[in-house]
Amino acid sequence: MIKIQRLGHATIETPELERAVEYHQQLNGLNVVxxxxxxxxxxxxxxxxxxxxxxxxxxxxxxxxxxxxxGADFTAYAKELAAAGISSQVRSDPFPGTPQVLTFNDCDGTTIDLFREWKFHDADARGGGLGPLKLGHMAFFAPDVQRKVAFYRDLLGFRVSDWIGDHFVFMRCNTDHHTVNFFQGDGPRLHHMAFELRDFSHMQQCCEILASLRIRIGWGPLRQGPGHNIAVYHRNPDDQVVEYYCELDQMKNEDLGYFDPRPWHEDRPQRPKVWEPGAWTSGWGTPPAPGFMRN
Ligand SMILES: [Fe+2]
Structure with missing residues (x-):
């Protein structure tokens, strides 16, 4: 069975390429490689x-x-996908530092590239910007969220961490509470992309950098219910929501089946569950700025 271990990177299309590059360099401190x-x-x-x-x-x-x-066997993976009616192909040198990927489309046409070897690029902390630890999760609208869950669970080895109602799901592929989110809605469309920060002092630095770049915070800082991450959100120049987070729930032992206990948890232990929309009480922070959560 295909077993995804972590999110690598996202390919984002943009109508203003150089503006988007500058945004990621200035704010996030990402380096062009x-x-x-x-x-x-x-x-x-x-x-x-x-x-x-x-x-x-x-x-x-x-x-x-x-x-x-x-050691993943791309030939075996391709057979599994074919048995589910999904065509795939092996591609060479698709991205810098990645010699080979197995490429296919998910049930909504988002292209997935699986890789098993990669190289670090030169570490370069000289530039400014925030320096997030990683691209942590990606959230999408999906026209049939149950079908999407079945695809990521049954074919790619994700587990469901939490639902909000029956319309919003959090799925994990490693210890992080979620690596992908899906919302019932017209799609596939990006809802938000999220970068992990070290801790709350890094989040303060994030807010200072956003202010220095005259980028308005649309929501947060706050502590969420599902996943219990501290988060702050803004919109990028392409009007997409970008989240920074820290202190995301961790399930370090799948056999035990609960997230590492934290003082802010509602349940002891905190297990995957269905949350009633808006019902959690342990979170803190203010609601989003008017219009911020428009889609
Ligand atoms: Fe998020």
Whole structure:
């Protein structure tokens, strides 16, 4: 069975490529590690590929890469996908530092690239910007959220961490509470992208950098209910929501089946569950600015 281990990077289409590159350099401190026919590739300060930006008519997240185990058998994976009616192909040198991927589309047409080998790019902490630890999760609207859950659970090995009602799901592929989110809605469309920060002092630095760049915070800082992460949100120049977070719930032992206990948990232990929309009480922070959560 395909078993995804972590999110690699996202390919984001943008109508103003150089503006988007500048945004990620200035605010996030991402470094350009390559420019080619596939787009402009950016890595974190520690050298992990986080984003490929591609010029296109509309802002859109067109593909996601995920790491699988080093010895993963792409031939066996391709057979599994074919048995489910999904065609795939092996591609060579698709992204800087990634020699090979297995490429296919998910049930809504978002392209997935699985990789099993990769290289760090040169670490470069000289530039300014925030320096998030990683691209942590991606959230999408999906026209049939149950079908999407079945695809990511049954074919890619994700587990459901939490639901809000029956319309909003959090799915994990490692210890992080969620690596992908899906909302019932017209799609596929990006709802938000999220970068992990070290801690709350890093989040304060984030707010200072946003202010210095005259970028308005749309929501937060706050502590969420599901996932219990501290988060702050803004909109990027393409009007997409970007989240920074820290203190996300961790399930370090799947056999035990609960998230590492924290003082702010509602349940002891905190297990995956269905949350009633808006009903959690342990979170803190103010509601989003008017209009911020428009889609
Ligand atoms: Fe999020």
């Amino acid at each position: 390559g420019r080619d026919g596939a787009g402009v590739h950016l890595a974190t300060k520690v050298g992990q590929l986080a984003m490929t930006l591609v010029e296109a008519r509309h802002a859109h997240c067109s593909r996601l890469s995920f790491e699988v185990a080093p």
